[in-house]
Amino acid sequence: MTSPFTDFELMRDLQQDGGKIVLLVMDGLGGLPASLGGKTELESAHTPNLDGLAVSGSLGLSVPIRPGIEPGSGPAHLSLFGYDPVRYMIGRGVLEALGIGFPLQASDVAARGNFASVDGDGLITDRRAGRISTEECIRLTTMLREASAGLFGDCEVFVEPVQEHRFVFVLRGEGLGGSLTDTDPLAVGKRPLPVRDESGSDEGARTAEMVNRWAAHARGVLADEPRANSLNLRGLAQDPGLPLFPDIFGMRAGAIAVYPMYRGVASLVGMEAIRFEGERPQHEIDALASAWDEYDFFFIHVKKTDSYGEDGDFDAKVHEIEAVDAEIPRILELGPGALIVTGDHSTPAVLRSHSWHPVPTLLWSPHAMPDAARGFGERDCASGQLGLCHATTLIPQAMAHAGRLKRFGA
Amino acid sequence: MTSPFTDFELMRDLQQDGGKIVLLVMDGLGGLPASLGGKTELESAHTPNLDGLAVSGSLGLSVPIRPGIEPGSGPAHLSLFGYDPVRYMIGRGVLEALGIGFPLQASDVAARGNFASVDGDGLITDRRAGRISTEECIRLTTMLREASAGLFGDCEVFVEPVQEHRFVFVLRGEGLGGSLTDTDPLAVGKRPLPVRDESGSDEGARTAEMVNRWAAHARGVLADEPRANSLNLRGLAQDPGLPLFPDIFGMRAGAIAVYPMYRGVASLVGMEAIRFEGERPQHEIDALASAWDEYDFFFIHVKKTDSYGEDGDFDAKVHEIEAVDAEIPRILELGPGALIVTGDHSTPAVLRSHSWHPVPTLLWSPHAMPDAARGFGERDCASGQLGLCHATTLIPQAMAHAGRLKRFGA
Numbered sequence: 001m002t003s004p005f006t007d008f009e010l011m012r013d014l015q016q017d018g019g020k021i022v023l024l025v026m027d028g029l030g031g032l033p034a035s036l037g038g039k040t041e042l043e044s045a046h047t048p049n050l051d052g053l054a055v056s057g058s059l060g061l062s063v064p065i066r067p068g069i070e071p072g073s074g075p076a077h078l079s080l081f082g083y084d085p086v087r088y089m090i091g092r093g094v095l096e097a098l099g100i101g102f103p104l105q106a107s108d109v110a111a112r113g114n115f116a117s118v119d120g121d122g123l124i125t126d127r128r129a130g131r132i133s134t135e136e137c138i139r140l141t142t143m144l145r146e147a148s149a150g151l152f153g154d155c156e157v158f159v160e161p162v163q164e165h166r167f168v169f170v171l172r173g174e175g176l177g178g179s180l181t182d183t184d185p186l187a188v189g190k191r192p193l194p195v196r197d198e199s200g201s202d203e204g205a206r207t208a209e210m211v212n213r214w215a216a217h218a219r220g221v222l223a224d225e226p227r228a229n230s231l232n233l234r235g236l237a238q239d240p241g242l243p244l245f246p247d248i249f250g251m252r253a254g255a256i257a258v259y260p261m262y263r264g265v266a267s268l269v270g271m272e273a274i275r276f277e278g279e280r281p282q283h284e285i286d287a288l289a290s291a292w293d294e295y296d297f298f299f300i301h302v303k304k305t306d307s308y309g310e311d312g313d314f315d316a317k318v319h320e321i322e323a324v325d326a327e328i329p330r331i332l333e334l335g336p337g338a339l340i341v342t343g344d345h346s347t348p349a350v351l352r353s354h355s356w357h358p359v360p361t362l363l364w365s366p367h368a369m370p371d372a373a374r375g376f377g378e379r380d381c382a383s384g385q386l387g388l389c390h391a392t393t394l395i396p397q398a399m400a401h402a403g404r405l406k407r408f409g410a
Numbered sequence: 411m412t413s414p415f416t417d418f419e420l421m422r423d424l425q426q427d428g429g430k431i432v433l434l435v436m437d438g439l440g441g442l443p444a445s446l447g448g449k450t451e452l453e454s455a456h457t458p459n460l461d462g463l464a465v466s467g468s469l470g471l472s473v474p475i476r477p478g479i480e481p482g483s484g485p486a487h488l489s490l491f492g493y494d495p496v497r498y499m500i501g502r503g504v505l506e507a508l509g510i511g512f513p514l515q516a517s518d519v520a521a522r523g524n525f526a527s528v529d530g531d532g533l534i535t536d537r538r539a540g541r542i543s544t545e546e547c548i549r550l551t552t553m554l555r556e557a558s559a560g561l562f563g564d565c566e567v568f569v570e571p572v573q574e575h576r577f578v579f580v581l582r583g584e585g586l587g588g589s590l591t592d593t594d595p596l597a598v599g600k601r602p603l604p605v606r607d608e609s610g611s612d613e614g615a616r617t618a619e620m621v622n623r624w625a626a627h628a629r630g631v632l633a634d635e636p637r638a639n640s641l642n643l644r645g646l647a648q649d650p651g652l653p654l655f656p657d658i659f660g661m662r663a664g665a666i667a668v669y670p671m672y673r674g675v676a677s678l679v680g681m682e683a684i685r686f687e688g689e690r691p692q693h694e695i696d697a698l699a700s701a702w703d704e705y706d707f708f709f710i711h712v713k714k715t716d717s718y719g720e721d722g723d724f725d726a727k728v729h730e731i732e733a734v735d736a737e738i739p740r741i742l743e744l745g746p747g748a749l750i751v752t753g754d755h756s757t758p759a760v761l762r763s764h765s766w767h768p769v770p771t772l773l774w775s776p777h778a779m780p781d782a783a784r785g786f787g788e789r790d791c792a793s794g795q796l797g798l799c800h801a802t803t804l805i806p807q808a809m810a811h812a813g814r815l816k817r818f819g820a
Contacts, residue, residue, distance in 0.1 A: 006476075007476065007496060010476065010479070010496065014479065056446055060798075367442070367761065367765075369442055369450075369767050369788060370443060370446065370447075371789065371792065372789040372792070372793075383792055383793035384792060385471065385767075385768065385788075385792050385798075386477075386798070387471065387768075387792070387797055387798025388797070388798065389477060389798065393476075393477040393478065396476065396477055396478035396479065397477050397478035397766070398478075399478060400478035400479070400480065400765075400766040401478075401766075405478060405479065405480065405766070406480075407480045407481070407482055407764060408475050408479045408480065408481055408482055408485055408495070408496075409475075409481065409482030409483075409484050409485035409486075409495065409499070409500070409505075410482045410483070410484055410502050410505045410506070410645075
């Protein structure tokens with residue numbers, strides 16, 4: 001195998017103008033056969049357009065994190081964008097805030113919140129407050145938001161519902177920071193922990209103190225609730241300030257995604273969200289066509305392949321892949337210099353979960369070396385030109401095919 | 411995916427005596443089909459001998475620099491010799507001097523020179539002096555060489571013609587060095603820049619001052635020339651002082667190449683150039699046979715596969731591959747412990763240029779694991795035992811096959 005990660009300095013040195021690049025991500029694309037001897041979701045799908053690209057393009061299997069590591073969505077996308085996700089981490093709180101479309105600012109401190117149940121001694125009896133309904137979550141977060149107004153003179157508090165017992169907590173103001181621990185003791189029969197700062201900075205000490213004050217205040221407000229009479233905060237984090245994609249690779253980048261989480265991760269690396277109406281792949285390709293002249297690079301995210309995988313719905317995942325296949329000719333008509341079709345990770349319907357399996361990947365370009373493949377599927381990808389490659393190497397390879405990289409050395 | 415680069419300490423620890431190794435490099439070997447559904451140059455060539463080695467040996471695709479990066483010849487060869495070319499850089503001036511066979515010494519500072527045209531205000535009007543003829547270049551460099559004699563008491567100046575407007579400048583003496591900028595402003599309408607030293611060393615300051623004095627003097631000498639009335643210097647550099655191949659790998663190494671550039675790069679890592687008469691592959695194999703007892707490792711370089719690729723001459727490249735194939739039995743008769751057949755990079759005739767595509771690679775040895783391949787070609791290589799590997803891993807793998815590496819650990 002080849003060098004696993006992208007060298008940003010090399011990319012900054014070698015970048016030049018060239019053709020446009022499209023990165024089409026079917027979330028959770030990789031799969032497994034429903035039974036031994038059977039086909040995967042991608043192999044089962046009727047995909048004449050993708051098969052055509054596979055015959056004239058190059059295939060491979062991409063590893064999002066490390067071999068054997070099951071990716072979360074945030075790091076898996078960072079990797080596709082060229083960032084080694086083990087080196088460049090996004091805090092859990094930031095991902096959670098991006099996931100609900102919260103307009104996070106660079107200095108905000110965000111956390112994932114969980115409502116919890118405690119007994120008369122303050123010991124946790126249920127870390128998820130009996131999985132209260134999302135309606136209850138909305139009522140409680142509204143109550144907490146109102147009770148937090150003006151709590152800190154110079155800092156603002158946001159409390160936003162997510163689902164069931166989950167919410168997002170955001171602290172906004174000047175001079176926040178630090179490396180902050182969780183309040184969740186990860187066991188019943190224990191008290192919530194105070195937040196500690198491990199950075200040793202003034203910002204950290206101040207922020208930990210404010211978060212602890214807010215948590216105490218909020219637990220007081222919740223004290224008479226029958227189930228959600230306490231809460232925990234996890235993954236307190238700020239925007240990590242990642243190096244910016246347009247700078248590293250020399251491409252203005254636009255992101256087309258239905259779900260806010262994916263627009264959010266793209267925005268963290270400096271891509272601009274392209275707004276559009278509708279939720280289907282065809283609407284995303286409409287958006288691509290409309291914005292074609294404005295960007296050099298397009299990230300398109302299709303969510304439902306992953307959702308159906310997590311539901312264990314093999315056939316629905318197959319049909320969603322087919323719906324994407326039907327849009328491929330419209331992408332090609334725009335004349336991209338290179339097109340990558342891949343997933344951020346595998347979500348085999350038989351596992352009902354993200355998995356660690358490497359991800360089928362297709363790189364098409366007029367200058368691609370055609371593989372011996374007969375179609376786009378996991379097993380054809382296993383013997384393709386791209387080999388078993390780290391996902392971070394896909395952007396440089398697409399740039400080469402689109403003429404966007406100068407020669408290295410004489 | 412395996413560790414991408416060769417660990418020199420490990421090689422020094424594990425090296426032992428064993429069989430001889432031949433690294434046969436067909437420059438620019440990798441190709442592309444002339445049309446969709448067609449074959450590449452290597453796949454088109456009638457190569458019964460190489461196909462036989464492919465059936466009994468192991469295949470793979472090697473990446474010279476990084477995935478997607480189009481290699482220059484210097485770094486591509488360093489990589490085949492086991493050196494990560496991003497870590498071990500050879501300056502442009504050194505490569506240019508090696509390319510004309512200039513007997514560069516370790517402390518020499520070499521630059522690529524370009525004759526240029528300037529107007530009455532000293533502003534550049536043509537960075538290539540109207541691409542003067544090579545005869546003109548010879549006349550001008552002779553003039554400059556004579557005018558530079560004795561310019562510096564303790565340092566010698568060499569000015570050697572290359573081709574058209576290009577020449578090589580070499581400064582030889584004690585105490586030279588530094589990290590020196592180019593004089594070429596890379597645009598017309600501007601003045602040539604003074605050379606600056608970015609190392610902050612005494613050697614650097616002194617060398618920059620001498621180079622600037624020489625450039626001013628030379629421009630004075632050229633002042634009345636109709637076109638080449640000025641010049642620029644680029645890529646001022648010294649021999650990078652690379653760790654030596656015979657020491658790292660424990661092999662006396664001989665280089666067989668028609669073009670001086672490739673003997674030069676080999677000499678930078680401590681290989682000895684083997685002199686011979688003739689320019690064809692058969693003459694190179696004559697040289698191999700003659701020197702067989704004197705070395706443990708042989709690098710053989712075939713240039714014309716690349717030249718024909720750059721000319722866009724698909725058929726001539728095919729025929730040159732066939733000419734090499736015809737010599738394979740003579741190599742095998744010598745009884746090597748391992749034979750690598752590969753390229754330094756791809757040069758598809760359809761692109762008329764070096765390219766970033768990974769390079770078809772064959773490793774033959776009596777101990778190789780035979781692949782399922784039917785012949786030596788890009789698509790058979792894509793599913794071979796060696797996988798998609800970094801070119802730096804080929805020497806250790808050949809050493810293993812030739813019995814030249816001890817076991818690691820107990």
